[in-house]
Structure formats: structure tokens, C-alpha cells
Amino acid sequence: MALSDHPAERHRQVAGLFAERVRGTRAWDAPSPVAGWAARDVVRHLTEWFPGFLAAGSGITLPCGPPVDEDPVAAWQVHCDGVQAVLDDPETAHRELSNPHIGSVPLATAIDRFYTADVFMHTWDLCRATGQDDRLDAGFCAELLAGMEQMERVIRASGQFGARVEVPGDADVQAKLLGFIGRDPFWRSA
Structure with missing residues (x-):
């Protein structure tokens, strides 16, 4: 299935696949292809860097789930649902994200370009760490x-x-x- 070109739908597809792989993980301490990271660190990375980036650049605060060390599945799902809610919000079409390195970018474009792409690439890391389909x-x-x-x-x-x-x-x-x-x-x- 080809991915959508629309940021909200592409996030739904990419984050949905990542969520399937998160739910399929049985060994959270398995080493990942990222030096020094275990499978849980892949989830930690995605749930920890983006909320600050989003808040600093747009003023939007994502809901907080449980810590990744307690429940990586729930931590991912709360985070993922929060990002999807931002993308599905009709007001997002009128908002921008501002950052000293990238300037001002439409919010949905910024999420797609920086965050959804990161989830997509880190899906491979989680899959390789946990022996799941990594295509x-x-x-x-x-x-x-x-x-x-x-x-x-x-x-x-x-x-x-x-x-x-x-x-x-x-x-x-x-x-x-x-x-x-x-x-x-x-x-x-x-």
C-alpha cells in the first residue's frame, strides 16, 4: 500500500504501522541497530523529542502517557493519538511551527517532514531489534x-x-x- 501525500493520513499510516510493531514487541531490552539503544529506547526517542519541538515551535502541548520504562505500548499510543489529534484538528491548517533552524513552516508540513519521517525510519530500527517485518x-x-x-x-x-x-x-x-x-x-x- 502506498503512503498518502496528506500529512494527517500519512501519519495515521506510518504511526499505525509503528504501533503494530510496538504491540508486537516481546523483548524491550533487545539491542537495536542504533548504538547504545535497546528496543524501548526507539519508543523513548520518538515520545520524548517531539513534544518539546512541537511546544516550542507552535505552543501545542501533547498529552503525556505513562513513562516508556513502565509501559512502552501505552506511552506510544497516548503520544501517537495526541499527534494524530493535532493533525486532524481543522485549525492545524491555519497554524505554523516556527524554529530558528527551519523558519516558519505550516504545522502539518513540519510534523510530516520532521516527525512522521522520523517515525518511518525508526520503524526499521524497532523491527530489526525485535525480529519483526522490517519492510x-x-x-x-x-x-x-x-x-x-x-x-x-x-x-x-x-x-x-x-x-x-x-x-x-x-x-x-x-x-x-x-x-x-x-x-x-x-x-x-x-
Whole structure:
């Protein structure tokens, strides 16, 4: 199934798949492809960085769920539902997110570009850590890769991505995206 181009619907699809993988996780302490992170840290990352980014740039406060260490499934669901409510709110169409690094951007676009894309990429991390189906939408992989390659210097300077991992020239677009963001697409849990 191809992902929607509309931010609210794309978030529903991407976050919904991540929620399925969260519910399918049985070993929260399993190592992930992100050095020093376990499966629960993938959920922690997504539920902890975005609320502050959203509040600082738009004044919107997301509801708080239980701590990830207590209940990662509920923590994700409360967070995910809160983000979806913002995207589904008709007023979102008239709001912007302002940030010193990106300027002012329509709120739904900012959520889609920075947050939903992050959930999409971290889905692979959680899947690899927990042995679940890690296939990502190839069209969105291609879209993200094309956009990020144009900004590689800025992306690398941000410190938010690891060093590029070289992949074979005939690798599929998912492997190319993963290599670009600093993941070894052939990583397996020990």
C-alpha cells in the first residue's frame, strides 16, 4: 500500500504501522541497530523529542502517557493519538511551527517532514531489534532519500544522523536510505 501525500493520513499510516510493531514487541531490552539503544529506547526517542519541538515551535502541548520504562505500548499510543489529534484538528491548517533552524513552516508540513519521517525510519530500527517485518514503503524511502541527499552537508552537521554506511550500488532504495542515515541495512541482533 502506498503512503498518502496528506500529512494527517500519512501519519495515521506510518504511526499505525509503528504501533503494530510496538504491540508486537516481546523483548524491550533487545539491542537495536542504533548504538547504545535497546528496543524501548526507539519508543523513548520518538515520545520524548517531539513534544518539546512541537511546544516550542507552535505552543501545542501533547498529552503525556505513562513513562516508556513502565509501559512502552501505552506511552506510544497516548503520544501517537495526541499527534494524530493535532493533525486532524481543522485549525492545524491555519497554524505554523516556527524554529530558528527551519523558519516558519505550516504545522502539518513540519510534523510530516520532521516527525512522521522520523517515525518511518525508526520503524526499521524497532523491527530489526525485535525480529519483526522490517519492510518499509519503497516510494516514501525514495522520497526521503532524494530530499535528504540534497541537504547532506546540513544533515551530517546536525549530529542527528550517523556517518553514511556504504551499500552496494544495486541495493534497493530501503537499503540506500538506511545507509544514508547511518544504519547498516544488513544489521542483525546478535
